[in-house]
Amino acid sequence: QSVLTQPPSASGTPGQRVTISCSGSSSNIGNNHGYWYQRLPGTAPKLLIYRDDQRPSGVPDRFSGSKSGTSASLAISGLRSEDEADYYCAAWDDSLSGFWVFGEGTKLTVL
Amino acid sequence: QLQLQESGPGLVKTSETLSLTCTVSGGSISSTTHYWGWIRQPPGKGLEWIGSIYYSGRTFYNAFLKSRVTVSVDTSKNQFSLNLSSVTAADTAVYYCARHVGLVGGMDVWGQGTTVTVSS
Numbered sequence: 541q542s543v544l545t546q547p548p549s550a551s552g553t554p555g556q557r558v559t560i561s562c563s564g565s566s567s568n569i570g571n572n573h574g575y576w577y578q579r580l581p582g583t584a585p586k587l588l589i590y591r592d593d594q595r596p597s598g599v600p601d602r603f604s605g606s607k608s609g610t611s612a613s614l615a616i617s618g619l620r621s622e623d624e625a626d627y628y629c630a631a632w633d634d635s636l637s638g639f640w641v642f643g644e645g646t647k648l649t650v651l
Numbered sequence: 652q653l654q655l656q657e658s659g660p661g662l663v664k665t666s667e668t669l670s671l672t673c674t675v676s677g678g679s680i681s682s683t684t685h686y687w688g689w690i691r692q693p694p695g696k697g698l699e700w701i702g703s704i705y706y707s708g709r710t711f712y713n714a715f716l717k718s719r720v721t722v723s724v725d726t727s728k729n730q731f732s733l734n735l736s737s738v739t740a741a742d743t744a745v746y747y748c749a750r751h752v753g754l755v756g757g758m759d760v761w762g763q764g765t766t767v768t769v770s771s
Binding site: 585587596640645 | 688690696697698699700703711713714747754755756757758759761762763764
């Protein structure tokens with residue numbers, strides 16, 4: 541049912557900058573805020589970015605979000621081994637009666 | 652610090668009803684600014700929103716699951732619950748409860764998740 545498209549995988553070496561994309565449509569990212577979640581192995585998703593580009597307290601400024609049109613992006617700079625996790629984008633979709641949509645997730649590997 | 656904890660059977664038989672409860676601690680489920688939702692993740696797949704509820708009992712469901720889903724709230728116990736009827740193997744998943752800020756605000760606090768397997 542996912543209507544947000546993410547690359548299945550991404551990778552980088554320590555210290556590098558990695559970007560993960562999330563492609564949606566006019567009914568979700570194009571008209572509503574984008575959100576990003578990090579899920580470390582065996583743990584619950586953690587909110588990383590809200591309202592496109594805002595960081596909750598406690599999230600390092602190495603993580604940043606942006607949005608352009610119907611796409612959102614998550615950038616991680618100064619990559620660390622502990623950043624190895626699954627990353628999911630999400631947005632409210634205005635179609636039908638409205639519902640939350642998530643991406644399929646991107647597995648980030650730190651080489 | 653707000654915490655959410657899912658509870659319920661880890662194994663449900665095909666065609667029966669899956670029932671889970673989320674207990675909220677460290678805060679009130681009667682918050683006027685938050686909604687409380689259920690999200691699941693089948694093995695090898697992405698996250699899927701099931702539905703959400705406001706403390707008043709107003710519910711919002713994923714249209715693809717709406718015919719089988721009921722979410723309810725018990726403010727006296729600071730809990731909300733999920734019932735998913737007529738389950739099949741496709742409903743096998745990790746089920747999470749979460750809080751979100753307004754219906755269209757993202758989920759900012761999640762439970763640890765509970766694995767539910769549907770099998771005959």
